[in-house]
Amino acid sequence: VWHRLFGQDVTLWGPTHLMMITGAVLSIVAIGMLQVEGERAYGPAKNAAQRWRRFASRVTIPMAFLIAGSLYLGEWDWGVQQYLMVWQPLLLASVAGFALVFARQWIGRPGGAIYAAVGYTGARLIVNAIVGYGFGQTMPTLPLFIAEALVVEAVFLIPALRKGTLLPVVAAGVGIGTIGFAAQYGWTQIAMPTPWTTELLGNGIPMAIVGGIAGSMLGMLFAIAMRGKLALVPQRRPYAAAAGIALLACAGIAANQNYAPGGMVTTTISGAHQVRGAIGTGPDDGPIRHATITVRFQNPADAVGAHYVSTVAWQGGGLVSDDMEKIGDGVYRTDKAIPLGGKWKTIVRVQIGRRLMAVPVELPADPAIPVGAHVNPGTETQQLRTELKLMQRERKPDVPATLWTPAIVGVLGTMTLFAFGLAFAAARIGLRTKREPRTLTADAAAGSGDAPRGTRQGFGPAGGPSVAHSPSDR
Numbered sequence: 001v002w003h004r005l006f007g008q009d010v011t012l013w014g015p016t017h018l019m020m021i022t023g024a025v026l027s028i029v030a031i032g033m034l035q036v037e038g039e040r041a042y043g044p045a046k047n048a049a050q051r052w053r054r055f056a057s058r059v060t061i062p063m064a065f066l067i068a069g070s071l072y073l074g075e076w077d078w079g080v081q082q083y084l085m086v087w088q089p090l091l092l093a094s095v096a097g098f099a100l101v102f103a104r105q106w107i108g109r110p111g112g113a114i115y116a117a118v119g120y121t122g123a124r125l126i127v128n129a130i131v132g133y134g135f136g137q138t139m140p141t142l143p144l145f146i147a148e149a150l151v152v153e154a155v156f157l158i159p160a161l162r163k164g165t166l167l168p169v170v171a172a173g174v175g176i177g178t179i180g181f182a183a184q185y186g187w188t189q190i191a192m193p194t195p196w197t198t199e200l201l202g203n204g205i206p207m208a209i210v211g212g213i214a215g216s217m218l219g220m221l222f223a224i225a226m227r228g229k230l231a232l233v234p235q236r237r238p239y240a241a242a243a244g245i246a247l248l249a250c251a252g253i254a255a256n257q258n259y260a261p262g263g264m265v266t267t268t269i270s271g272a273h274q275v276r277g278a279i280g281t282g283p284d285d286g287p288i289r290h291a292t293i294t295v296r297f298q299n300p301a302d303a304v305g306a307h308y309v310s311t312v313a314w315q316g317g318g319l320v321s322d323d324m325e326k327i328g329d330g331v332y333r334t335d336k337a338i339p340l341g342g343k344w345k346t347i348v349r350v351q352i353g354r355r356l357m358a359v360p361v362e363l364p365a366d367p368a369i370p371v372g373a374h375v376n377p378g379t380e381t382q383q384l385r386t387e388l389k390l391m392q393r394e395r396k397p398d399v400p401a402t403l404w405t406p407a408i409v410g411v412l413g414t415m416t417l418f419a420f421g422l423a424f425a426a427a428r429i430g431l432r433t434k435r436e437p438r439t440l441t442a443d444a445a446a447g448s449g450d451a452p453r454g455t456r457q458g459f460g461p462a463g464g465p466s467v468a469h470s471p472s473d474r
Contacts, residue, residue, distance in 0.1 A: 079193025097215025
């Protein structure tokens with residue numbers, strides 16, 4: 001229905017796509033709560049095998065949060081991000097903060113965050129291998145969370161930082177937003193199709209710090225709920241509200257794009273050689289060829305402060321993304337073969353400040369939209385325009401706001417109701433616990449999840465500690 005109304009949405013962040021991804025993330029919340037309810041109903045593990053299965057499940061849940069949360073970053077994994085680069089450090093820090101602090105707290109032993117990060121890395125590598133080698137499709141890269149996991153583990157090994165609820169959250173969030181940011185910066189230079197540049201530092205680090213703290217706060221609260229200790233945090237509602245408001249504020253800042261056009265650029269095709277005949281339906285299909293593409297800014301000052309200048313080709317049987325090399329003042333060139341012709345859509349794109357702009361190199365005709373072909377004669381001078389017109393050619397341009405706005409609100413409202421419903425259920429699980437014959441140690445009751453050697457901790461016969469009771473239980 002959505003596509004019939006608004007056309008094909010080829011961005012991963014289309015409203016209906018976001019609802020599917022968010023549904024995947026929130027379903028993991030439900031799985032964790034089902035596990036807690038099952039443990040409470042069954043009672044303590046009766047043998048080593050059961051204890052091992054419970055431990056493995058506690059590792060799997062935060063690992064799944066990393067996997068599902070990283071789906072939000074899929075466009076960056078392929079180098080076809082259609083949103084400002086500052087989203088990437090914000091999302092990385094938020095996902096890492098939530099999943100890794102939750103892992104450390106719920107697993108309740110040193111190494112919990114590392115277990116989750118390593119498990120995530122292994123699972124993503126297997127999926128990438130299946131995509132690339134099994135199905136023969138374009139293999140994405142993947143973000144790593146090892147550095148962030150080490151930061152979280154270090155925070156919870158320092159006794160002074162484990163006191164109270166807020167201090168370890170802030171320390172973990174700041175560490176994720178600084179040390180984790182530095183590690184991600186280095187990883188993008190090695191593996192990511194669009195490496196970070198120094199232009200990202202000014203707004204990327206503050207956003208990563210805020211996202212790291214907010215995500216860590218929500219991860220901590222969810223872990224406390226799963227451990228049945230939510231009654232020990234009387235400020236839980238202000239904490240959750242502050243974290244949610246902070247994330248929404250960061251999202252609002254990151255979403256503030258400038259759609260104004262840019263300056264003039266000249267694109268030149270060189271070294272083109274035919275690869276094979278084109279198989280397509282467009283009237284202007286020609287031979288598929290590989291080429292080197294050079295782009296020259298008519299005013300070199302227009303390129304100052306560019307987060308990236310890249311070439312992207314897609315829909316011709318794969319995806320090719322190339323971060324262009326700067327070879328002169330305002331001049332950039334591809335360093336890999338770029339496909340042209342057939343069904344390939346090839347454009348040059350750039351982010352300068354808050355503007356995402358692009359020019360077409362070659363685009364096939366598409367009678368279904370309908371739109372004609374764009375063919376570069378070899379050298380072509382054009383004005384940079386908002387890349388939305390090129391990256392999402394299939395989107396209908398004439399949809400009235402009276403239809404678009406209610407549809408967006410409906411999708412976001414559905415996601416919001418789902419999230420609030422699960423949050424309400426998590427609060428009930430965190431507050432409704434039964435009395436146990438033993439009490440927690442002072443250290444565990446403080447929320448660190450670590451108990452002295454030789455003591456039992458975590459989940460008793462009812463799956464929760466004796467220190468938290470709901471009014472109905474009393």
